[in-house]
Amino acid sequence: MHDKSVALVTGSNKGIGLEICRQLAKKNITVILTARDHLKGEEALKKLNTSNVYFHALDITNPDSIEDIYDFVLKKFGRIDILINNAGIFLNEDKTGNVLTLDIQHIRKTMETNLYGAIRICQKFVPLMQKHNFGRIINISSQLGQLSSMNKTFTAYKISKTALNAFTRIIADELKEYNIKVNSICPGWCKTDLGGWDAERDASQGADTAVWLALQPDNSDSGFFFMDRKKIDW
Ligand code: NAP
Numbered sequence: 001m002h003d004k005s006v007a008l009v010t011g012s013n014k015g016i017g018l019e020i021c022r023q024l025a026k027k028n029i030t031v032i033l034t035a036r037d038h039l040k041g042e043e044a045l046k047k048l049n050t051s052n053v054y055f056h057a058l059d060i061t062n063p064d065s066i067e068d069i070y071d072f073v074l075k076k077f078g079r080i081d082i083l084i085n086n087a088g089i090f091l092n093e094d095k096t097g098n099v100l101t102l103d104i105q106h107i108r109k110t111m112e113t114n115l116y117g118a119i120r121i122c123q124k125f126v127p128l129m130q131k132h133n134f135g136r137i138i139n140i141s142s143q144l145g146q147l148s149s150m151n152k153t154f155t156a157y158k159i160s161k162t163a164l165n166a167f168t169r170i171i172a173d174e175l176k177e178y179n180i181k182v183n184s185i186c187p188g189w190c191k192t193d194l195g196g197w198d199a200e201r202d203a204s205q206g207a208d209t210a211v212w213l214a215l216q217p218d219n220s221d222s223g224f225f226f227m228d229r230k231k232i233d234w
Contacts, residue, residue, distance in 0.1 A: 006080050006081050011036075016206040025050050027211070034055070042055060067124075070125065080128050085140060087117060091110060099152065102155050136180075139183070140187060142187075143232070147162060168225070186227040187205075188201045209228060
């Protein structure tokens, strides 16, 4: 790990993303906390109350917003070592509908954030990682995207996470000549706005495997799916 490593976490004004920022900052990583809403981002930054976390606005569905944060990162740090594709949505319509009735627009909207957003961020930032031949990319996926246990319900969300996992495999292979590791993780069912407040785990537990993977050495795994620091089936 570089002694001035820089991490960018998408969708980190709350939930698992905020906890990932907190845990990375404790490991002396310079962290860029991002939020699509300025006020929410500034509020989250205050909660962390540490000098090695910076806030910058980012909406991963908006190419101009991605350009903007890329310029900020380039000017301020000149590198990015850790990229956590955490931002995600789970639409209410998807929680009640079924595959035969779900409006295709809801699938499209879910993919726009959960899949295309992560792809867009990688397309912008990976060349900077390649320049330094270093990178750790973690895609925050879900067990709900596992094909090995795929079943009905939550159609749009499940499809988006399965597709995100496919993207993990594809980009890990694309980058295998570089010291850039790409993995998917499932944080487990966590108490957040997305997971609901009856969930089993705290967001801090959900953040653990992503932070652990972000700090792995050069000979570590790439192109796998992890939960609780262990490999799981796709
Ligand atoms: P959360 O508390 O709802 O946080 C989601 C974050 O994503 C928020 O900061 C949200 O911003 C942001 N976001 C949504 N759309 C965005 C966009 N277009 N651009 C930038 N940021 C955007 O949810 P969470 O539970 O922490 O979820 C984090 C990740 O873990 C997601 O990928 C989710 O699918 C995954 N996950 C969660 C669970 C669970 O049980 N909680 C389980 C498995 C996987 P706003 O505040 O502006 O909405």
